Amino acid sequence: MQIRTREFVPRATFALHDPNLQRALAKAADGFIGKRAKAIAEVPEFEALREAASARKDEILSELDLWLERFEARVRAVGGQVHWARDAEEARAIVLALCRRAGARTVAKGKSMVSEEIGLNEALAADGLEVIETDLGEYIVQLAKEPPSHIIAPAVHKTKEQVAELFAEHHGGPPKTTVPELVTEARLQLRRKFFRTDVGITGANFLIAETGASVIVTNEGNGDLTQSLARVHIVTAGIEKVVPTLEDATLFLRLLARSATGQDSETYTTYSMGPRRADDPDGPQEYHVVLVDNGRSRMLGGPWRPMLRCIRCGACMNHCPVYGAIGGHAYGWVYPGPMGSVLTPLFVGLDTAYDLPNACTLNGRCGEVCPVKIPLPDLIREVRHAQQRDGLHPPAEQRAKALWRRAAERPALYHGLERLAVRLLATLGRKGRIRRMAGLHAWTDARDLPAPSGRTFLELWHAKGRDE
Amino acid sequence: MSSPPGRAGTVGLFATCLMNAMRPNIGFAAARLLEDAGWRVEVPREQTCCGQPAYNGGDEDAARALARRTIAQFEAFDALVAPSGSCLATLKYDYPRLLRDDPLWAGRAQALADKSWELLTFLHERVGAEHIRSRFPHRVTYHDSCSGLRQLGIREAPRALLARVEGLKLVEAEEREVCCGFGGTFSVKYPALSERLAENKVQRLLATRAEVVLGGDLGCLLHLAGRLTRICAPVRVYHTVEVLAGLADGPGIGQA
Numbered sequence: 135m136q137i138r139t140r141e142f143v144p145r146a147t148f149a150l151h152d153p154n155l156q157r158a159l160a161k162a163a164d165g166f167i168g169k170r171a172k173a174i175a176e177v178p179e180f181e182a183l184r185e186a187a188s189a190r191k192d193e194i195l196s197e198l199d200l201w202l203e204r205f206e207a208r209v210r211a212v213g214g215q216v217h218w219a220r221d222a223e224e225a226r227a228i229v230l231a232l233c234r235r236a237g238a239r240t241v242a243k244g245k246s247m248v249s250e251e252i253g254l255n256e257a258l259a260a261d262g263l264e265v266i267e268t269d270l271g272e273y274i275v276q277l278a279k280e281p282p283s284h285i286i287a288p289a290v291h292k293t294k295e296q297v298a299e300l301f302a303e304h305h306g307g308p309p310k311t312t313v314p315e316l317v318t319e320a321r322l323q324l325r326r327k328f329f330r331t332d333v334g335i336t337g338a339n340f341l342i343a344e345t346g347a348s349v350i351v352t353n354e355g356n357g358d359l360t361q362s363l364a365r366v367h368i369v370t371a372g373i374e375k376v377v378p379t380l381e382d383a384t385l386f387l388r389l390l391a392r393s394a395t396g397q398d399s400e401t402y403t404t405y406s407m408g409p410r411r412a413d414d415p416d417g418p419q420e421y422h423v424v425l426v427d428n429g430r431s432r433m434l435g436g437p438w439r440p441m442l443r444c445i446r447c448g449a450c451m452n453h454c455p456v457y458g459a460i461g462g463h464a465y466g467w468v469y470p471g472p473m474g475s476v477l478t479p480l481f482v483g484l485d486t487a488y489d490l491p492n493a494c495t496l497n498g499r500c501g502e503v504c505p506v507k508i509p510l511p512d513l514i515r516e517v518r519h520a521q522q523r524d525g526l527h528p529p530a531e532q533r534a535k536a537l538w539r540r541a542a543e544r545p546a547l548y549h550g551l552e553r554l555a556v557r558l559l560a561t562l563g564r565k566g567r568i569r570r571m572a573g574l575h576a577w578t579d580a581r582d583l584p585a586p587s588g589r590t591f592l593e594l595w596h597a598k599g600r601d602e
Numbered sequence: 603m604s605s606p607p608g609r610a611g612t613v614g615l616f617a618t619c620l621m622n623a624m625r626p627n628i629g630f631a632a633a634r635l636l637e638d639a640g641w642r643v644e645v646p647r648e649q650t651c652c653g654q655p656a657y658n659g660g661d662e663d664a665a666r667a668l669a670r671r672t673i674a675q676f677e678a679f680d681a682l683v684a685p686s687g688s689c690l691a692t693l694k695y696d697y698p699r700l701l702r703d704d705p706l707w708a709g710r711a712q713a714l715a716d717k718s719w720e721l722l723t724f725l726h727e728r729v730g731a732e733h734i735r736s737r738f739p740h741r742v743t744y745h746d747s748c749s750g751l752r753q754l755g756i757r758e759a760p761r762a763l764l765a766r767v768e769g770l771k772l773v774e775a776e777e778r779e780v781c782c783g784f785g786g787t788f789s790v791k792y793p794a795l796s797e798r799l800a801e802n803k804v805q806r807l808l809a810t811r812a813e814v815v816l817g818g819d820l821g822c823l824l825h826l827a828g829r830l831t832r833i834c835a836p837v838r839v840y841h842t843v844e845v846l847a848g849l850a851d852g853p854g855i856g857q858a
Contacts, residue, residue: 147794496748549650552619581797581829591626
């Protein structure tokens with residue numbers, strides 16, 4: 135997927151003024167936030183579950199190598215194959231080679247953020263394969279030739295009317311007016327395609343070490359068709375997806391659906407394990423799991439490790455006021471919102487994704503809703519620190535910060551400057567406020583600057599001889 | 603009817619940068635309430651910034667230097683009190699983290715953190731509300747600032763204190779837990795985003811038909827007051843403690 139993180143500011147600015155996007159976002163926020171709150175209210179032990187899940191993830195991550203190897207052994211034992219990809223390029227090459235070997239012409243895909251991360255669709259298309267996204271949202275953005283804008287609701291940035299228009303353009307016929315009509319239309323289109331699929335590629339919400347199963351949750355059942363109708367099933371998954379036992383998976387599943395869509399569980403929770411056995415009624419002839427590192431093992435050691443707890447529910451972005459104002463495309467890569475503001479700079483570069491962790495108010499709501507208690511605000515701040523160490527903050531800002539620090543360590547100077555500033559601002563004030571001020575446009579373009587009275591608290595307090 | 607000052611203990615009042623420069627009235631209001639309840643209030647002359655702008659801006663080193671300064675200035679008092687949840691959260695949670703590997707300072711950072719209070723919480727939990735006897739016959743809504751709300755869990759204290767104010771009618775806004783878009787330097791680094799978040803918040807506040815917006819953090823209040831005067835909204839903005847101390851008789855923030 136093309137990296138457009140450097141265009142954050144212009145894309146965010148336009149997003150604020152895109153009426154269709156704004157309409158779609160307002161509708162989505164209402165749904166996601168309300169439904170999650172309701173679902174959680176029905177589980178009194180939700181906080182305890184978060185605590186348990188967070189602790190369990192940390193345990194698993196501290197022995198990740200062990201669980202990955204056990205997973206690999208179990209997959210082999212049931213007749214599947216495991217492939218290790220160090221980076222995106224290796225991952226693409228592995229999948230391409232598997233498709234070629236299968237003589238594939240058509241590839242069906244269930245929703246997989248890792249496949250977006252490694253740029254799989256572009257690579258498959260470049261190799262002459264027809265790629266069909268089967269998740270409704272992914273199907274919509276594929277028709278629109280856009281990347282997904284949300285990790286669980288890829289087309290959340292589109293209004294119903296936009297989707298109707300898009301379908302009419304691609305499927306023919308008059309635009310439909312209701313959601314059920316649109317869903318039926320997509321289902322009929324996709325159903326035909328499923329039956330001529332050679333290879334089915336899905337992601338994985340969890341990989342279970344004790345059984346060798348991969349687990350996906352969907353609301354459309356598209357993942358099941360993708361993986362059971364194709365001759366070859368390929369799972370692409372980040373290495374952090376492994377959990378030791380089925381018991382572990384159920385813990386995370388209880389949190390995932392409620393945090394993501396406010397459901398008790400998603401409509402389909404599908405476990406796949408190896409290729410079709412002799413007495414199975416259906417299933418693929420080959421079963422492959424591509425374990426993608428792509429920088430994850432580097433995140434294991436150091437401050438970023440908690441980020442690997444992420445179960446990709448999207449609650450952080452659903453509750454982020456900035457994401458809610460601009461949507462996911464402005465973030466310019468696969469992972470938007472708070473989790474993306476940590477992950478994207480780590481994947482594409484602290485420099486390339488400079489704006490993402492900075493365009494955040496650190497209000498903390500993301501951390502509060504995270505089902506695995508990732509301290510997102512702390513990690514976002516930590517990315518800023520890493521950017522500081524690399525000298526990436528704008529030069530003017532760095533100079534200002536250095537000067538400010540020097541003053542703040544010298545009380546006489548600091549207070550002198552404050553007194554000066556306060557007097558200046560007081561003379562500029564009209565009716566108690568400053569409408570416009572050279573050098574302060576970034577503030578005064580959006581709001582007035584309340585004018586101070588002309589004396590600082592410290593000088594007034596000590597002038598009264600209070601502490602003498 | 604004040605108690606003899608100092609009987610309850612001595613409080614070091616942390617004069618936040620914004621309060622010091624933009625709204626001294628908040629400091630005087632805080633002092634009045636504390637002194638009425640028998641606390642002695644001192645304001646160390648050498649205090650400067652808590653270091654949060656540096657910490658959030660990526661400069662851990664500067665934040666550490668300012669943390670040490672602040673600790674040295676305040677550790678002798680019975681308590682440190684700050685009229686801001688945001689600065690206080692820095693003192694309480696970030697100082698011990700920033701200095702945890704510093705053998706000379708880790709203990710001192712934690713000791714100060716343990717006796718540092720956000721003003722409204724201090725009034726509610728330590729001082730008690732019986733000394734509050736102000737009158738403010740207005741329809742009021744309260745803005746929960748994110749640092750106070752999420753890092754310090756401030757939710758009840760301001761509401762319980764405001765319930766003591768004669769004539770005050772509190773009307774809660776919708777989406778109380780959503781950020782106003784100030785975010786410190788965020789407000790000037792990403793002004794278009796900050797403006798949209800402010801406008802979203804202002805719409806919710808105005809929907810309550812309140813005459814007055816109160817809050818506990820001057821950063822958010824300057825931002826909201828600036829937005830409210832920009833759109834010529836007939837609403838006044840004060841820090842909660844100004845109302846509690848009966849010092850909200852002058853112009854609101856950003857008004858004359």
